[in-house]
Amino acid sequence: MALTDLFDLGSLRLSPGEARRLELTVAQDGLELAGERYAIGPPQAPVTLEVSRLIGGGHALRLRLEATLSGPCMRCLEPALLTIPIDAREVDVPGGGEELDSPYVDRDLLDVRRWAHDALALAAPSQVLCAPDCLGLCPVCAIPLATAGPDHHHERAPDPRWGKLRELRLE
Numbered sequence: 001m002a003l004t005d006l007f008d009l010g011s012l013r014l015s016p017g018e019a020r021r022l023e024l025t026v027a028q029d030g031l032e033l034a035g036e037r038y039a040i041g042p043p044q045a046p047v048t049l050e051v052s053r054l055i056g057g058g059h060a061l062r063l064r065l066e067a068t069l070s071g072p073c074m075r076c077l078e079p080a081l082l083t084i085p086i087d088a089r090e091v092d093v094p095g096g097g098e099e100l101d102s103p104y105v106d107r108d109l110l111d112v113r114r115w116a117h118d119a120l121a122l123a124a125p126s127q128v129l130c131a132p133d134c135l136g137l138c139p140v141c142a143i144p145l146a147t148a149g150p151d152h153h154h155e156r157a158p159d160p161r162w163g164k165l166r167e168l169r170l171e
């Protein structure tokens with residue numbers, strides 16, 4: 001299937017008030033979160049683009065896709081895989097001021113790839129976890145607590161200073 005980076009909205013020749021739904025394929029780039037690189041799938045994602053030509057000129061746009069994000073869990077570093085539904089909207093009205101000027105539309109060219117990437121970055125959770133209740137790593141020996149089992153613990157070595165203090169008090 002042909003990949004779409006830039007989509008020419010003018011090519012649809014929509015009349016004011018008319019709308020069209022398109023199925024496109026967009027290449028997806030990886031994403032950096034908290035200093036880690038996360039892979040975004042599928043590399044070539046099917047997206048649904050809805051384009052409505054506004055009565056006063058310009059377009060209302062809606063982009064939907066489902067992406068996966070994979071990489072290390074931020075708590076335990078085990079592999080994590082999340083499915084992220086994306087439903088983003090933009091309005092672009094030439095001369096309509098900053099509010100109505102989409103950063104993804106230049107004249108009639110829509111940067112679908114960059115929009116999809118930014119929408120994913122916005123939809124991605126701030127914490128990427130292997131499971132919502134990931135227990136993280138043991139602070140002493142750094143093994144994942146989920147695999148270590150509930151009995152995992154370490155005998156705490158007595159702090160030698162307390163011994164000294166006890167001796168002093170007994171005197």
Ligand SMILES: [Zn+2]
Binds near residue numbers: 077129130
């Ligand atoms: Zn985890």
Ligand SMILES: [Zn+2]
Binds near residue numbers: 139143154
């Ligand atoms: Zn431990």
